[in-house]
Amino acid sequence: MAHIAKLEVDDSGLPAPSAEIEQERRVAIFDLLEDNSFTLPGKGDLAAPEGPFNLLLSVRDGRLVFDTRSESDDPLAEFHLSFGPFRQVIKDYFQICESYFEAVKTMPPSQIEAIDMARRGIHNEGARILEERLEGKAELDLDTARRLFTLVCVLSPVK
DSSP states (O other): OOOOEEEEEEOOTOOOOHHHHHHHHHHHHHHHHOOOOOOOOOTTTTTOOOOOOOEEEEEEETTTEEEETTTOOEEEEEEEESSSSGHHHHHHHHHHHHHHHHHHHSOOOOHHHHHHHHHHHHHHHHHHHHHHHTTTTTEEEEEEHHHHHHHHHOOOOOO
């Protein structure tokens, strides 16, 4: 039961993403909803809320907002994260994605594979930072963190 059952990304007010980034976003949401691990810890004497959870990701006042709710849409936890710790890895991720998308059009498979390995490494670094930033707020596995990091990139003011 400890998982995200519904996910919304509020990107209103942000520039439209490229077709490639929009595809990455759709895949991340689909994969995340198919398989994820997400729990909220208890607070003090209060037991941990049981899942499944609804999650709304948005940007408010320049900060990333995780609005976590019950399946019946009752508020459970809301936490705000600064984009600061993500800036460099997001910038690196967009650069390597751009290289990857270009490579797919013209380069041989061995070069595409090398760029993709670098892309996965940067993606894992972003997921690790996200796990650290969520410590004490939410617990998630690496695959969930990776998919959420993709969505953090979509919402980021850094491109």
